[in-house]
Amino acid sequence: MSDYRYVFHNFTAGQRQSAAGQLWHTHNPAHPGRAVGEYRFTAPEQLDEVVALARQAQRQWREVPQIQRVGQVQRFIDAIALRREEIARAIVLEQGKPWDEALGEVDKSCAEARMMAAFACSEQGRVMPTARPGFTNSIRWRPLGVVAAITPWNFPILTPMRKLAPALLFGNAIILKPSEYTPAAACLVAECARDILPDGLLQLIAGQGEVGAALVGHPGVDGVTFTGSVAVGRQIYQGAAQHLARVSLELGGKNAAIIHDTDDMDQTLDAISGAALACSGQRCTSISRVLVPAERENEVVAGLKARLQTLVAGDGLQQGVTLGPLIHDAHLQKVSAMVRQALDDGATLICGAEALSPPQAPEGFFYAPTLLTGVTPHMVIAREEIFGPVITVQRYSTFDEALAIVNDVEYGLTAALFSQDNQLIERFARECETGMLHINHGSVPDNHMPFGGVKHSGVGEHSVGPDAFRFYMTEHAVYNRFQSSGR
Secondary structure (H helix, E strand, C coil): CCCCCEEECEEECCEEECCCCCEEEEEECCEEEEEEEEEECCCHHHHHHHHHHHHHHHHHHCCCCHHHHHHHHHHHHHHHHHCHHHHHHHHHHHHCCCHHHHHHHHHHHHHHHHHHHHHHCCCCCEEECCCCCCEEEEEEEEECCEEEEECCCCCCCHHHHHHHHHHHHCCCEEEEECCCCCCHHHHHHHHHCCCCCCCCCEEECCCCHHHHHHHHCCCCCCEEEEECCHHHHHHHHHHHHCCCCEEEEECCCCEEEEECCCCCHHHHHHHHHHHHHHHHHCCCCCEEEEEEEHHHHHHHHHHHHHHHCCCCECCCCCCCCCECCCCCHHHHHHHHHHHHHHHHCCCEEEECCCEECCCCCCCCCEECCEEEECCCCCCHHHCCCCCCCEEEEEEECCHHHHHHHHHCCCEECEEEEECCCHHHHHHHHHHCCCCEEEECCCCCCCCCCCECCEECCEECCCECCCCHHHHHEEEEEEEEECCCCCC
């Protein structure tokens, strides 16, 4: 009997398979001394067999009628939902987020997947006007083929499901490489496919950058979908280009909220603090910049400080915990270094800026919710993604200035405006350079809406939504000239 809660290797050909690479252990970031899982990495030379299995399975899957495919994927989603608490526990143990957040992640993953199943039952082609007598013209869509998906550690089921569901629904095979830090949830999801989906259609491999690069560069892969940092996204873009694979990249964000003329400051600050501190700030849509008129700065700072100080750090399985740890020590040191640099650059500390040692998890990688004022647009902390529980406050004089500050970063994922002025709201909707725009609420996306960014925050089609299928299918123009039968 293993001492590890999770022991997984590859999931290929419908079952767990032995792997030939490095042995790897995951640890609970709230209790770093506690090993959680044991995994064997995939060796790059094993990928030929994995891709061949995927191609074989996809050739059969693409012939299954679309509505029948949707039904099978819905059964797969139902199987995941039945194991929601088991999967949520795996998320808490490897990623660290509080129980309610982990359970909510599983539920949202299933809800988004069900919305994609509904979209998969809608029209994906059309009849077009003809320019010549005796012709009919139409546009048709076909499955792309074999899709490689590489996902990060912060959302161990949500991000994989945003790729698995549409890939399968629209007739593709998919090879998933989850983060080596949080693979258990994805492994449990893969098990849910057993006896529901054809063998080889959904495969899971384990590994770090080496196996990810080999998968991206494999000539048998038709498309690569990746969520993670801009730096790694650039490498994936280059690797996929070597064999002209299609790419969809969801990258970082440096998201801002403009507080302008809100009539309900309590509701505004609740929305901002919730969007900033979920997952301990370790999410690409976290609000990390708050822009406020000088005359309301004191009110905003006091309100945010009060909210940050109510958070309870600890083991996510303990009742009452609302702030989990950062993923590992290196990330804790990175967040701490960025805050120290901001203070050296002239920012003012309101609260936080220190590691925490909760009584029940004193060795965990916890960082105190941090609030900084006196931040200016040129500071690194105002321009780079921090991925931690840190909020900066910046003053502005006019709405033009605020909008310019929001847009003057390389990222373009999401932003929020709190205002009752319809003219400013319309300007924000027209001119804010982000893929998602939220007005009078935090950066929480709906299950049926497109999810993605512009500028350095994204390349290719967005996840979820009615047009997400475009990444997973190829478009074909059909010209049909009717021949006379001679009768």
